[in-house]
Amino acid sequence: MASALKNQISKQPLTFQEVLFRLQSYWAERGCVLQQPYDIEVGAGTMSPDTFLRVLGPEPINIAYAQPSRRPADGRYGENPNRLYKHLQLQVILKPPPADIQDLYLASLEAIGIDLREHDIKFEEDNWEWPVGGAWGVGWQVMLDGLEITQFTYFQQCGGMDLDPISGEITYGLERLTAFLQDVDSIYEIVWARDPRTGREVTYGEIRLQEELQLSVYNFEAADVSKLWEHLRMYESECQALLASFHEVFSKKAEKEAERHEKKHEHVVHGDGPVPAAEDLQQQLRRFPVLGAYELCLKCSHLFNLLDARGAISVTERVAVMARIRAMVVGVAKAYRQQSVGLTA
Template identity: 25%
Template sequence: MDSQEIALRLREFWEAEGCPAIPSYGSIPAGGLTFDVFFGILAPDPWCACQVVSIVDPSVALYDDDPLRPIIDSCLQVTRQDPSGDLRKRFIESLRVLEIDPRDRDVRFVAHGYDLSHLAARAAGWRVLIDGIEVGSLFYVRQLGGIDLKFAPIVVEYFLRRMEFAVGIEGEKMPTERGRQIASYVLEHANPERIGSFLSLHADECEQALGGGLYYQAYDHVLASVYLLSVLTARDGLSAKEYATRTARIADLARGCARAYVEATDA
């Protein structure tokens, strides 16, 4: 059972729970949310869906050499705005479709605070470990883009590469070429001063798009900014004060996207 089969079985499980599968999204930076999720949970009506997405985090491993912490991690992300039921119990039940019997495995939910401050969000939940391997997460989003959410969603994530280990497949141990090049760029070639300039340009373009009511285009610049900030952080190109300032700036842009969307949908 490879990662594609794992994703298929989990999608079928959550579709039966009322969360339709939507087209896969390319890649997002760690700590980001896809367009569908960001704007979906800000919508006036409850929203739910499951989607495969690649999460890029250049800070997790030198040269992408740890198969359990890959720079590019394929993830099935389930978003559900349904306050009923115990989502941890549903996660346990979803493992059974992968032929994982929780009675025979050490499945743990470890409380964790999720830092989504760059999206002006508040979130908290659990990391999910199977036999000591972090295979997923569940977290509630209470606020997004500075807006208190009427239907607080829970986001369920399955890290597909790591799930292969959990189901008894060792998976690909060698780093991907793309992951290796991301690591090489971040650690050896990225120019912190120039990237700082890119961040300023993305902020300007985001505000330009928001001025025209183009919140989708504006959010594109938010995601780009989150990624560039992670590059600077991995490159040790920021002081603690500058990191806080940059994060607050991106959060302001995310607030602008959220406000513009809510105003447009309420009109």
């Protein structure tokens, strides 16, 4: 057995960045658009608009991107070998999911050097839910030799709306996966990169340990609670104002459309009366920054998580603030849909 292990190791497993390259290439070769990480703090790849908003509506999309995901309460000052404040997910969205999506997924594991005949792989029930986003799906956690390496989800609802078509979501935990491939016991020992000229290795710890430590200190000790609340209120009120004005514009457009329809009818019947131009309203709707409102939601969500890690949210507040963020997130999702429908109508 020892020699077998040595064989495995001597194959020289992929570095952290190679795992990411290989998976990205794999999915790009299968028709995925490769997107870059979203540049606002999110708790999971699902919250990036490339998932949360693109799964809405009928337009098909295949997209993949790495997403640093921040969970302030999970920070461990860099002391725990298995837990991180910020970890990297590779998120793949296939809408609609192809019938052989499971086989595609398994082949992606082969692409990073996992010979499935030498491992034990199971799809165990694990359903996903993000109540704040009015989103849920059914699926599995994929277990490889007892390790959860992927969350596999068939999205059913998002923003409180039924999805049709649904999306298949594949989320790889890149640190776990690479630690497994490299057979290291601590995330910080993962080889991030290896200089092909010199063979010099750079570890995950060298790149990220300092950040884990300092941001744990910030999240748990230094973040100014009253300022966080202030930021939260500011982002929240701006987002709510945007949503309110969207509804104004949108209902105006709907009204105008009804009016125009009537006028057209009159025109046909009576042969007179001007038809109002709707182009300016159409233009207004197209320009409306629903995506800006969504970014404000993400800000609120992250601030909420920070306040939570600081232990600054009482039970009663928690429920109330979560309900307010939910109203905004779901509101944005609905507005996003109304906008698309309005523009294609």
